[in-house]
Structures are given as structure tokens and as C-alpha cells.
Amino acid sequence: MTIGAWVFVIITAAFGLSIAGFLLWEAIAADKQYEKGLKVGLSIATAATVLITTLICGAYIWYRLNSESGRRALKDQQSNLSGGIERTVSVYDINGQLIKEYSGKFDVETDRESYILFDDEDGNRHMIYYTTGTIIVDEK
Known part of the structure; x- marks a missing residue:
């Protein structure tokens, strides 16, 4: 994969996982004043965020490695970096x-x-x- 593709994957993963971390923190911080359903809901939202982030990054990586445009982009980058x-x-x-x-x-x-x-x-x-x-x- 190209350097730009890796940057996209890293930024997407960091953004998605930071949202998941925030949701998980909220689920842990929910105390007795909240209903038990809030903890469960936030935990499910955290899992869904991690799953969606993983699917987006995985699909993008698959596309860049298995499409002709991805192969051309990689060959262009290798050409630029190796003279x-x-x-x-x-x-x-x-x-x-x-x-x-x-x-x-x-x-x-x-x-x-x-x-x-x-x-x-x-x-x-x-x-x-x-x-x-x-x-x-x-x-x-």
C-alpha cells in the first residue's frame, strides 16, 4: 500500500478507536444514578464503533491491495521513491x-x-x- 493509504488507515483507525474509547469510558463512568441499560447501550455502541472502524479500514486495505488502481498507485510510489x-x-x-x-x-x-x-x-x-x-x- 502507498504511504498516503497507510496515513488514511491510521487516521481512520485513530478516530474510530478514540470514539470507541470515549464510549467505553462513559460506560465505565456511569454510576448508580443511571440505569443499567445505559451501561449496556454504551458497551454495545463501543463494540459497534470498533467493528465499523475495523470494517472500513479492512475494506480500504483490501481495495488498495487488490484493485488495479491500487497496484498502479503502489508502482507509482515505488518509482518515485527508488529513482x-x-x-x-x-x-x-x-x-x-x-x-x-x-x-x-x-x-x-x-x-x-x-x-x-x-x-x-x-x-x-x-x-x-x-x-x-x-x-x-x-x-x-
Whole structure:
């Protein structure tokens, strides 16, 4: 899971468990002036809050680990934290002939209309315009 997903789970769990703790404290603090039903009601509310918090966090974790968007987010984060992903960029002309191929560990930036930009492992920046050709980026 991504760092942002873990932060969400931790904040949600802390919020839910703090509410449960407050309800449990109220149930313990209820003394003889209150009816016995109040203690039981607050205890049930505490258990329900813990259960709901656990279900929300569990469902979110399951979604982030088992959905394609969760996998893409994780791969993006791993790329950002480790300096890129092993990629091969192949540049073809308008007739389909290979012009150049770049391989290495790098990130690719694009405006999705006319160019891609990346710095290779040697520190050289490449800006390739593809208005008259095709570029294929394969990730490993």
C-alpha cells in the first residue's frame, strides 16, 4: 500500500478507536444514578464503533491491495521513491522503422499530446516529440 493509504488507515483507525474509547469510558463512568441499560447501550455502541472502524479500514486495505488502481498507485510510489522503473523506450518513425531505443531505470513525463521527457541513467535528458511517429514505453 502507498504511504498516503497507510496515513488514511491510521487516521481512520485513530478516530474510530478514540470514539470507541470515549464510549467505553462513559460506560465505565456511569454510576448508580443511571440505569443499567445505559451501561449496556454504551458497551454495545463501543463494540459497534470498533467493528465499523475495523470494517472500513479492512475494506480500504483490501481495495488498495487488490484493485488495479491500487497496484498502479503502489508502482507509482515505488518509482518515485527508488529513482524510476526499469523501462525500454522505443522510438519509431511514421513508417514503423525503429529510430532509437533507450533502456534503463528512469521516470517518463509526458504532456499526452506531443512529447515525452525523461533523464536516462547517464544523466542525459531526452525530449522526444512524437507528432509524426510512435513511441512505445515498456515497463518491467
